[in-house]
Amino acid sequence: MHHLSLFCPAGSKLAIVGPNGAGKSTLLRALAGQLRPLTGRIDGLAGQRVAYLPQTPQIDRSFPVTVQDMVQYGLWHQSGALGRWTSAQRQRCLEALASVGLQGFERRTIDTLSGGQFQRALFARLILQDADLLLLDEPFAAVDEGTTLDLLQLLERWRAAGKTVLVVLHDLSLVRRHFAHTLLLAREPIAFGATAAVLTPANLRRAMNMREAFDEAAPWCEAEAEPAAHGLDAHGHEHVHAHGHGHGHEVHGPGRSAQPPRPQVQAAPAGAAGVH
């Protein structure tokens, strides 16, 4: 994706939506450090703990560990590879499990969990990771409604605690009900800001018309100079700031046709609800 320039303050929750192939997962992976931007840069992540939950985690569900064993690894940032788990750490793990509704499941092996329970366990691990930035890619894809609502409450608690949460979702009704801010992405940002303003039929139509994912012959856009990066805003909050061209699209090709119109990227949300 390309031409993306946005920042999110601490203590915010952002939904990222868009059609298939829009670059949503790519964005998260870039923020997680797995991909490097071809041009542009990502600021504000130094010294921050980032937790990334991919869409299909490559977790071996048949591996013989208990739920507690798996979730306990969320505290790797404290103990590393060699330290023993202290009883205080074990207690925190049990509390995390309780807060996702899995109390009593500690000694169960992970192959006995249903999809929803496993996802809750992964969220418990996220709790323990105690990250400042959380990147969740379709976390409710195979999960029942009850679990989804519980986990959404957890997201809200994280936001209130000052974490930054970016969630890729495909269920727009969920986004409308639970997320105040949304980024509509279709390789390039279509709209960004208050959810109601972003998810308009016009915007959605434009997103659906994204050709680039399907059409190799679609016109590419040119690279250009990017606005300067922002650091801290007036409130002294740290920002996560990503801009520039993401992975996948580069500069000119020969004989390209007219460029598409430059998107209107808001540096700050137009809506009344500020992003803090």
Add this chain to the structure above:
Amino acid sequence: MKRRIFGQGLVAGLGLAGVGGAAWATATPAALPVVASFSILGDLVQQVGGERVQLTQLIGPDSDAHVFQPRPAHARLVGQARLVFSNGLGFEGWMPRLLQSANFRGQHVVLSRGIEPLRNPGHGHRHAHGHGHGHDHGEHDPHAWQNVAHVRVYVRNIADALCAADAAGCDFYRQRAQAYDAVLAQLDAEIRAAWAPIEVAQRRVIVAHDAFAYYGQAYNVRFMAARGVIADSEPTARGIARLVQQIREERIRALFVENVTDPRLIEQIGRETGLRPAGRLYSDALSAPGGTAPTYVEMLRHNTQALTRAVAGI
């Protein structure tokens, strides 16, 4: 004398490298190309054939015939030969296929024809895990060359075959065979004389594998093996324990490793019983030209000397 050793050295070198031979200086231009399967037979054939034959060996000295795998170079050698000499009695299981693939049109001479073979102890072989062997032990023990009397038959067979293939040199072959036969007769007498002062009851020896049954039969010596007739078959705990018991009870003093097998098992038995291996015996192959047993006669002589000294407690 020097020429013969030189010839043998060359032959051994060819066997080692496994490549076909150009004619060597020792052989006359009209030399009869012949192939022997392994080093012991090679020596015998060379004794009878002299410079009228151009000999190559498939399996060289200090090599384990049990794990031989023929290669294209061998097939080429065999294809060019007029005579192929093998032991028979199941020793060269790979021979029929090799002859066929080499399109061999000459005469295949099985040297053990005419002797009375011994049965394989524990008929039905045991195979070690792992690599396929081109060698199958059937019902007979193939190590007939350990009995000098048998080798005299071998030599006669060699002479007959050479005569049939090369009538012009027949007198030459017969003469050499006769001379060598006399040497063998003397060797046989020597061996008997060496054992004579030792009581029969004392003549017990522990060896790595069951290769000396014919020697034992001929000269009245009892050999006990850690493994069976195949050099690499698996030992059993009971078998080893039995040997150890026997050594202790019968006060056997003679323990030997061999030149082609892993010595560790014999050493283990030695550790258990306080015996040190008394030396090494040559069972299935001659030594390299500079070694202690580069010819058949020297091999038997060396073995006998080592055996008698160990048994007598020297």
Add this chain to the structure above:
Amino acid sequence: MAALAWLEPLWAYSFMQRALLGCVLLSLSAAPVGVFLMLRRMSLTGDAMAHAILPGAAVGFLISGLSLGAMTLGGIVAGLVVAVASGLVARSTVLREDTSLAAFYLLSLALGVLIISTYGSQVDLLHVLFGTVLALDDAALALLLGITLITLLAMRLLYRALVLECLDPDFLRAHSPRWSALAHYGFLVLVVINLVAGFHALGTLMAVAIMVLPAAAARFWVRRIGSLLWLAPALALLCCVAGLLLSYHADWPTSPAIVIALGALWLLSMILGRFGVWRQRSVSAVHLKG
């Protein structure tokens, strides 16, 4: 007592004592490695490795003649090269470990055959290299002891990283690429040294069997990785003792006897074990309350 008399051969002969000691050491060392091997779906590595070490042994032979030490060392080097190369390919390309290992071991074996053919030795190197449990001399026991100590220490250090490497490799790589690589390659090194030391001391059959079969059997009795890691060596040792006694009382060759004991235990476990076929059939699928 009759039972004790039956066990007597184990301490009556020093070669049996050594065999038992060798089995203890290899069980402690190879069986836990085998647990991870099984969980990473690499159980056939043993057989591949037996062939892959050939060029190393061949070079050792060329340099030092029939020296077991040189050939074993050469074998370890060749095995490490193959293991690390296939691990590298598996981590950085689309190929997984089974294919990359197969490719490298075939290359290695062919190279070994080429070396041997060119230098024309008729001694079957691998036969000389592979030992038997009844012939453990001091050098072999020392080698086994060394390997066991190294393995136990490495497993202690790498345990957590190794579990995570198997369970969720992306998570580990995100947190600590260094431990990720250490666990991945360190494990391969452990596999190779255990196998080659096992070949040298006990032959291919036993070395591979002690690595693979106890882990497979243990899987039918316990469910946690920690439990697997102590049960597998215990089962291995039990079957070694059984095999040694069988070899004595029934006059069977020793390595096959031990491996048959291991295999029989595995079959029994598969049928009768807590998570085996029979017990699992009578447990209806329990739906957990969500």
